Amino acid sequence: MMAGHAPFTWLSYVPFIGGLPHQVAGALFVLLILSLLSYLAFRKMALKIPAAIVPSGRLTLRNLFELFTEMILKFLVDIIGPRGREFLPLIGTLGFFILFSNLLGLVPGFLPPTDNLNTTVACALVVFFATHYYGVKAHGFKYLKHFLGPVLWLAPLFVIIEVITHLARVLSLSMRLFGNIMADHMLLSLTLLTPSLLVLFLPPLAMVLGVFVSLIQTFIFILLSMVYISLAIEEGEH
Numbered sequence: 001m002m003a004g005h006a007p008f009t010w011l012s013y014v015p016f017i018g019g020l021p022h023q024v025a026g027a028l029f030v031l032l033i034l035s036l037l038s039y040l041a042f043r044k045m046a047l048k049i050p051a052a053i054v055p056s057g058r059l060t061l062r063n064l065f066e067l068f069t070e071m072i073l074k075f076l077v078d079i080i081g082p083r084g085r086e087f088l089p090l091i092g093t094l095g096f097f098i099l100f101s102n103l104l105g106l107v108p109g110f111l112p113p114t115d116n117l118n119t120t121v122a123c124a125l126v127v128f129f130a131t132h133y134y135g136v137k138a139h140g141f142k143y144l145k146h147f148l149g150p151v152l153w154l155a156p157l158f159v160i161i162e163v164i165t166h167l168a169r170v171l172s173l174s175m176r177l178f179g180n181i182m183a184d185h186m187l188l189s190l191t192l193l194t195p196s197l198l199v200l201f202l203p204p205l206a207m208v209l210g211v212f213v214s215l216i217q218t219f220i221f222i223l224l225s226m227v228y229i230s231l232a233i234e235e236g237e238h
Contacts, residue, residue, distance in 0.1 A: 009022055009025070009026070009109060009110055009111050010109040010110060011025040011026065011029055011110070012025075014029075017029070021116075021118075022111045022113075022116070023111075023113045023115075023116035023118055023119045024113075024118075026101065026104060026110065026111060026112065026113035026119075027097075027101065027113040027119055029104070030097060030100045030101050030104060030113060031097070033100065034096055034097065034100060037065075041062070041065075068095070068096070068099070069088075069092060072088065072091055072092050072095055072222065073085065073088055075222075075223060075226060076088060076091060076226055079223070079226045079227060079230050080226060080229060080230045080233070081230075083233070084226075087134075087226070087229060090126075090130055091222050091225060091226060094123060094126065094127070094221070094222055094225065095218055095219075095221075095222045097123070098114060098123060098177070098217070098218045098221055098222075099214060099215065099218040101113040101114045101119065102114055102181055102213070102214030102217060102218060103210075103211065103214050105181065105184070105185045105188070105210070106188065106207055106210045106211065106214070111185070112181050112185055114177055114178065114181045114217075115178065115181045115182040115185050116178070117174060117175075117178050119178075120173070120174035120175070120177045120178040121170065121174040123173070123174070123177070123221070124169070124170040124171075124173035124174040125170060127169075127170075127173060127225045127228060127229075128166070128169065128170050130229070131166075131225075131228045131229050131231075131232045132166075132232060134229055134232055134233060135232030135233065138232070138233045139233075143232070146162070147159050147162040147163070149162075169224075169228060172224075173221060173224060173225075176217070176220065176221075177217050177220075177221055180213055180217050181213070181214070181217060184209070184210050184213045184214075185210075187206055187209070187210075188206045188207070188210055191205075191206040
């Protein structure tokens with residue numbers, strides 16, 4: 001790849017999004033795929049098609065979606081409690097978006113949107129603002145007392161510490177996801193350039209590793225998001 005040139009992706013040929021930065025085009029592509037799959041699923045349910053209600057006896061894409069959703073829901077209930085179901089739309093959407101974005105980088109001719117800080121910071125900011133929104137919603141403006149600390153005369157110091165701590169969450173979420181996905185994509189690219197017979201064995205191993213990293217990084221991101229929301233809901237009570 002020549003310096004100064006944008007990386008090649010098949011999305012470069014798609015009208016309207018072809019001229020956008022690869023992370024923006026990739027994110028829009030992932031959102032389009034998820035929207036289409038959601039529409040097809042809800043359409044079957046609205047038409048009361050039996051196949052949309054009765055689980056298939058074999059492994060299908062739908063079963064994988066249901067398994068992933070059930071795992072997210074289980075973690076939500078375990079971490080947040082009975083109210084965990086309320087946050088399934090937010091955490092589930094983030095989970096599917098990040099997972100599909102990660103996996104997109106394993107498809108030849110595509111780049112993962114999550115190998116760019118703009119995408120990962122945007123996801124982290126969604127969690128950041130949602131966390132405090134739910135905190136205020138649960139406890140009103142009493143939630144803000146948490147930032148003042150237990151002693152009033154130490155409030156200015158505690159405010160600074162708490163602000164830094166909460167901003168560090170954004171940095172942690174975004175940098176972890178960005179770094180791991182970028183490294184995984186670079187590793188896969190290097191295996192494809194490996195000379196000799198190793199080129200027959202390394203890419204499949206890198207693909208398996210890539211799927212594993214994509215899943216792990218997705219779950220780390222959404223698990224930390226659940227923890228932050230859980231703390232925000234509980235913090236106002238302390």
